[in-house]
Amino acid sequence: MSQTNRMRTALGVAALALSLGLCPAGARAAECGRNGEGFESWLDGFRREAAAAGVSKPAIDSALGDVFYDRSVISHDRGQKVFRQTFEQFSARMANSFRVSKGRSLLQKHAALFKRIEQKYGVPGPVLVAIWGLETDFGSYLGNFPTIRALATLAYDCRRADKFRAELLDALRIVERGDLDPAQMRGAWAGEIGQTQFMPSSYLKFAVDFDGDGKRDLVHNTADVLASTANFLHGYGWKPGAGWDEGEPNFPALLEWNKAKVYSKTIALLADKIKGAGD
Template structure:
C-alpha cells in the first residue's frame, strides 16, 4: 500500500486545523469581478431590490485597489492610551465640541428628551467619528463594499453590508453618487455601517429620508437611537478617572469584574483628586487602559459598556466619555 506523501499529510493537518481557510477565501476571490457582480445582482433582485436601483448603483462599478491596500495595511503598532487621547481628544476638539453643543443645544435637548441620551455624549460621538461632520470619507460606498465583498478575506460580512447598502438606496434615503463613506463602508456623519443604518438611523426631520450625511437632526437622533436601543441609562454617566491604592490587585481590573461602588471605596479606590467615590448604588468596573500601568485608571458604569456596542475598543469608549465630560465643563 502506497504511503501518503508528506505534502498530503500536511494538507490534511491544515484542513483539520482550519489553516486552509485563507486559501479557500482566496480561491473564492479568483472569480472575475464582472461574473461575481452578475451573481450579486441576482441575489439583490431576489431580495426585492428594484432593477432600476441596481442599474444606477452598479453601473460602471469596478474594484478599488486602494481599498484593498488599506484593508491589508491597517497599522499594527500600539499607541498608549495617553498617545491615543492626545490624538482623539485634543484641546481643539474640546473647544469645537463646546461650540457645537451651544450651537445646536435646542435640537440636542429635544432629542435627549425623546431618547434619553445626554446631549454631550451625542456631540462627543459626532466629534470623534467625523470631527463634527467634517471628515466623513470620500469613498463611494457601493464600490468600496463590492471591492471588499469580492476580495475574499471577509467576503461574507461585506457582501451582507453591500446588500444592505443597496437596500438603503432602494428606499430612497440617498443617491448612489452621494453615498460616500470610509474605505470600509462606514457612512455619513455618524459613520454607520449599512446594517447599523437599517437598524438605528432615524428620519428625525420628517422629510421621508434617513439622511445621516446632510441632516444634523437625523445625525443626532440616529446616534441617540443607537445608544438608547443598546441599553443607555439616562440617569447615569459613563464613568470617571480614579486613583487606585498602592498594591491594588490588578486582577480585579477589567469588565469581567463588577462591584458596587461602595465595595471599591472599601478597597481604597478614590476619585482622581483623592476624594471619596460617589455614594450611589451602582455596579462598576475598573479599567486600566495600559495593562500594568495602574497610575491611570477609570471606574466605568453600564453606559461605558453601551458605548462599546458602538465600537468595541476600550480606548474609544474612554475617549467618548472624557470628551463628553470636557465638553460639558
C-alpha cells in the same frame, strides 16, 4: 496636524473596528477572490442575489452600474496600525483642544435639538457631540471612498466576504428606500456613511427622520444625524441619567458603537471634557 489629516486618522480608526474579528470558518461566501480577477463575474452573481432579495432592478443598476474592484480599499484593510497605540497616546491626539472647544460651541448652538433628543432617547448632548467630533470632525470630513465600490470590493475579498456581502446588500436597500442615492454615499474605506459613520446595516436599523422631511439623511441633516446616533446607543441599552466612563452603566453601549476599548474610552473622555467634567 491639519484638520483633513485629523479626519483621515479618525475615519481610519472607525474603519479598523470592523476588522477586529474574522468570519468564522465555513461562513464565507461560496465565491470570493484575493485579487481583481473574477470580480466582474462575482458582481454579476451579486446582482442576481440582490434581485432575489427583493431589491428592484433600478436600484441595483444605479448602485452597481459603475462599480469596480478597488485595490486601495484592500490596501487600507491590510495596513491598519492605529490601535497599537495606548489609550494615553490615542486620546491625547483625538480628544484634543480643537474638538473640546468646537464641541462645546456646537452643544450650545444646538441646545434645543439636544434637549429634544435626550427627552426621546435618553442620551445627553456631550456624548453625541463627542462621537460626532471623533468620527468626522463634526461633519467636516466624511471620507472620499465611494461606499458601494468599497463594500463591493470587501464583499468580494475572501477575508470577511460574508460580513461585507450583507453590508453591500443593505447599502442597496438604503438606495431602494430613497434615503440616499449612490452618488451621495461616500465615506471611509470600510463602507461607513454619514457624519457619524454608520455602517449600512446600522443605518437601516437605527436611522431616523427626526426633522420629519421624509428622509433619513445622515449625510446632510444634522437633526437626523444626532438623533440616529442617540437611537443607536438607546438600542444598545443606554440608561438615561447614568454615567458613561469605563466601569459605569453606559460604557457597554459605547463599546457597541466601537468595540475597540481605546476608542470607546476616548469617546467617554471627550464627552467629559465637552461637558466640562472636572473643570
